[in-house]
Amino acid sequence: MTDATLAQAGRNRAGRSQWADVWDQFKTHRGALLGMGFFIFVSLLVIFGPWLWDIPPNYIDIRAKNQGPSLAHPMGTDQLGRDTFAQVLAGGRVSLLVGVTAMALSLVLGTLVGVLAGYFKRLDGPLMRLTDLFLALPLLPLLLVIIMLFRDTLRAAFGPETGIFILIVFVIGITSWMQTARIVRGDVLSLKEQEFVLAARSIGTPSHRMILRHILPNVLSPIMVSATLGIANAIITESALSFLGLGFPSDFPTWGRLLFDSTNFMTLNPERVIWPGLAISLTVLSVNYIGDGLRDALDPRIRGR
Amino acid sequence: MFDAGPTRKPLVEVRGLKMHFPIMAGVLRRRIGAVKAVDGVSFDILEGETLGLVGESGCGKSTCGRAILRLYDITEGTIRINGHDIARASHAELRKLRPTMQMVFQDPQASLNPRMTVAKIIAEPLDEHTTLTRREKMQRVHELMDAVGLSRDFANRFPHEFSGGQRQRIGIARALALNPKFIVCDEPIAALDVSIQAQVVNLLEDLQDQFGLTYLFISHDLSMVRHIADRVAVMYLGKVVELAPREALYSAPLHPYTQALLSAVPEPDPSVRSTTERIILQGDVPSPANPPEGCNFSTRCPRVMEICRRQEPEFREAAAGHFVACHLCTPQSETTAGATAATAVPKSVQQGE
Numbered sequence: 290m291t292d293a294t295l296a297q298a299g300r301n302r303a304g305r306s307q308w309a310d311v312w313d314q315f316k317t318h319r320g321a322l323l324g325m326g327f328f329i330f331v332s333l334l335v336i337f338g339p340w341l342w343d344i345p346p347n348y349i350d351i352r353a354k355n356q357g358p359s360l361a362h363p364m365g366t367d368q369l370g371r372d373t374f375a376q377v378l379a380g381g382r383v384s385l386l387v388g389v390t391a392m393a394l395s396l397v398l399g400t401l402v403g404v405l406a407g408y409f410k411r412l413d414g415p416l417m418r419l420t421d422l423f424l425a426l427p428l429l430p431l432l433l434v435i436i437m438l439f440r441d442t443l444r445a446a447f448g449p450e451t452g453i454f455i456l457i458v459f460v461i462g463i464t465s466w467m468q469t470a471r472i473v474r475g476d477v478l479s480l481k482e483q484e485f486v487l488a489a490r491s492i493g494t495p496s497h498r499m500i501l502r503h504i505l506p507n508v509l510s511p512i513m514v515s516a517t518l519g520i521a522n523a524i525i526t527e528s529a530l531s532f533l534g535l536g537f538p539s540d541f542p543t544w545g546r547l548l549f550d551s552t553n554f555m556t557l558n559p560e561r562v563i564w565p566g567l568a569i570s571l572t573v574l575s576v577n578y579i580g581d582g583l584r585d586a587l588d589p590r591i592r593g594r
Numbered sequence: 595m596f597d598a599g600p601t602r603k604p605l606v607e608v609r610g611l612k613m614h615f616p617i618m619a620g621v622l623r624r625r626i627g628a629v630k631a632v633d634g635v636s637f638d639i640l641e642g643e644t645l646g647l648v649g650e651s652g653c654g655k656s657t658c659g660r661a662i663l664r665l666y667d668i669t670e671g672t673i674r675i676n677g678h679d680i681a682r683a684s685h686a687e688l689r690k691l692r693p694t695m696q697m698v699f700q701d702p703q704a705s706l707n708p709r710m711t712v713a714k715i716i717a718e719p720l721d722e723h724t725t726l727t728r729r730e731k732m733q734r735v736h737e738l739m740d741a742v743g744l745s746r747d748f749a750n751r752f753p754h755e756f757s758g759g760q761r762q763r764i765g766i767a768r769a770l771a772l773n774p775k776f777i778v779c780d781e782p783i784a785a786l787d788v789s790i791q792a793q794v795v796n797l798l799e800d801l802q803d804q805f806g807l808t809y810l811f812i813s814h815d816l817s818m819v820r821h822i823a824d825r826v827a828v829m830y831l832g833k834v835v836e837l838a839p840r841e842a843l844y845s846a847p848l849h850p851y852t853q854a855l856l857s858a859v860p861e862p863d864p865s866v867r868s869t870t871e872r873i874i875l876q877g878d879v880p881s882p883a884n885p886p887e888g889c890n891f892s893t894r895c896p897r898v899m900e901i902c903r904r905q906e907p908e909f910r911e912a913a914a915g916h917f918v919a920c921h922l923c924t925p926q927s928e929t930t931a932g933a934t935a936a937t938a939v940p941k942s943v944q945q946g947e
Contacts, residue, residue, distance in 0.1 A: 307711070484705035488768070491663055492719045493692030502718075506709040589752040590708055 314586040321582020324575035331572055335381035344372045346379040346542055355558055364564045368554060373547075377564055380542040385572070387458055387527045387543075392519035394462030396469060400512055403473025404500055408481060417474065424467045429529070435460050436535050453537050457530060461523045469515040476508045510584045517580025521573035528569060544569050604638035605776055605808045606662065611635045611671035611681075613654075613661045617883060629883045631657040633832035634671070636909065639776070644802065644809040646823030646840070648816055648855070652879060654832040655812045656700070659778040662810065663695050664688055675776055693723050696769035698798075700781040702761035706753035712739075712764055713749040719771040738767040741804070742797060759790035763797065770801065778810045783818060791815075795822055816859045820844055825915075828852045831890040832882055834909065838916040848918040850895050851875075889921065897922060 315321060339346075350370035357365050364373035406416035436456060443452035480486065481504070489503055528545025530536040537543055547565040555562050585591050612635075614628035631654045639645045649655050661668050664680050673680040678691050696719075699705035706715055716735045720726055726734065736746050742763040753761055762782060769777055779798065783791040795818060801807060813819050819826055820840060827837040828851065836849040847853045854873040861867040875894045880886050886893050892902040901921050909919040 484699045484701055485707045487660070487665060488697065488699055488705045488765075489707075489718065490665055491692070491695075491697045492722055492768075493689040494718070494722055495689070498722075502710075503707055507707070509709075588709075590754045 318582035320578040324578030327575040338378040346375040376542040384544040388524040391461035391523035395466040399466035399469025402470040407474040407477025513584040605641040606639040607674040612669040614669040643824040646819035646826040649829035693772035696774040
């Protein structure tokens with residue numbers, strides 16, 4: 290045993306928390322660090338931005354329509370003279386919120402189905418057939434039908450914005466959990482046969498604690514990857530829905546709707562398409578990098594290498 | 595030699611244990627047969643003794659060990675540990691009984707959760723079965739780490755940072771956490787270097803003296819079993835073919851399979867080596883899904899008789915404490931087996947120390 294490892298042992302004994310180790314490893318992943326910096330920056334910007342940039346996104350100044358970037362309008366204005374920067378800030382709030390909540394919903398669903406199907410043999414058949422069923426459904430037509438059917442009821446119940454938000458999050462959530470479920474099930478199936486699970490059984494660990502203590506931490510990597518891809522997917526699906534005109538109301542900006550509205554003016558003002566597009570792609574990219582770094586940092590076998 | 599007398603009571607009693615795994619096939623997953631991994635095994639383990647369970651790969655040793663702890667739902671038979679019926683206990687009852695029986699696994703890498711620290715791994719049994727405070731648990735973990743010879747500094751490390759021998763010590767510490775009476779050691783040394791094997795076996799022996807443990811020591815290493823076990827059971831194709839005190843078994847094996855197995859043990863003394871005859875068995879172990887009729891060993895036995903292919907031999911006591919399942923040793927075939935048994939028994943007494 291070398292001095293270096295002994296010194297490290299001494300440090301370990303001092304009760305160093307595992308999260309400090311995770312952070313140490315995360316820091317070594319430059320892409321993840323950059324991605325996290327950017328994501329925090331974007332989040333803060335869309336949360337606090339509208340207070341600092343005090344032009345309301347819906348303020349119409351028809352005399353300043355179709356302007357290019359200037360000091361007064363850093364991202365230019367649209368055909369009604371609305372400030373694009375203010376709209377991107379306001380749209381980011383919705384897009385990010387939709388992305389994160391829809392991802393959380395699909396992740397919880399996917400992990401639940403995957404773990405139950407993998408761990409309990411009896412549930413495997415029914416749950417996996419259900420997953421196949423959902424996978425076989427054509428996504429976009431389904432989304433359109435659901436939205437057509439439930440939009441008005443939800444709008445009436447929760448108000449136009451909250452109603453459509455709930456609907457979109459729900460719709461994206463229940464149509465994107467299948468990949469996670471399949472990956473998690475596969476991992477659980479192989480984990481279940483490992484000797485440490487048998488060891489836990491010989492100790493008398495009941496199933497629910499077995500899942501929480503031994504199974505879930507070990508399927509964290511695929512869940513993590515699914516989560517980051519999920520945020521990206523949710524933002525893009527929401528954009529697609531808004532782009533098709535089936536998302537939020539037309540006066541309610543999201544990144545997808547901004548993109549949709551701008552396409553008509555692409556030949557006139559090409560930069561109007563670029564801003565929301567850039568926001569979507571950079572956010573998605575940064576989230577993917579964060580996921581990559583987190584996955585490495587959470588695996589003790591990779592940590593410290 | 596036969597110190598396992600009637601004064602000591604059996605801690606573990608296994609009677610007619612059968613563990614059959616169903617084979618499913620076809621579109622409808624119909625049951626078309628069963629792998630008879632353990633097919634009618636009976637033995638006792640006395641309190642404080644070590645029973646060695648030997649046999650070649652795939653003969654059902656590990657399955658037997660796991661079935662005794664009810665890690666599988668057994669097909670048939672009874673298991674009593676410390677007077678409690680394990681075979682038919684419900685899950686809730688079984689959970690209460692778990693602290694008395696623990697297991698040390700073969701692969702120290704696979705038997706430790708890679709995402710838990712050593713302290714958490716060792717404390718898991720404590721979390722499940724005790725209501726100690728965090729500080730008391732840590733105290734106990736440190737005691738256990740001392741007992742198995744691990745530095746307390748390693749408590750916050752992860753399993754992948756250790757060598758194989760150290761990992762096995764972690765596994766042993768986990769098994770000891772609840773002060774069990776009975777530990778199944780499922781080939782605890784098979785995955786270790788030879789130099790580490792001795793350390794781990796000595797550790798197991800020291801712990802046995804210290805805590806009065808009873809072991810079922812599963813291994814295919816005959817010399818290691820000779821070192822650690824008080825009595826030895828030999829398994830072949832899901833059945834115990836011979837069960838005897840250590841010295842009796844090693845000096846005068848009665849079953850042809852045991853004789854063949856022992857003749858394969860390397861002999862360090864060249865003068866002895868030249869005199870011993872190496873019995874080489876022909877063929878392969880038959881499939882446990884389709885065992886041969888009569889004696890399981892009849893397909894490979896060098897001394898097979900006509901009766902062996904028809905009738906299954908009874909597992910009976912051939913000499914004091916020496917059980918064997920072979921037609922060569924039954925009274926009906928006195929003519930052929932008499933000589934073997936008669937010479938074998940006194941020799942074993944002479945050589946027993």
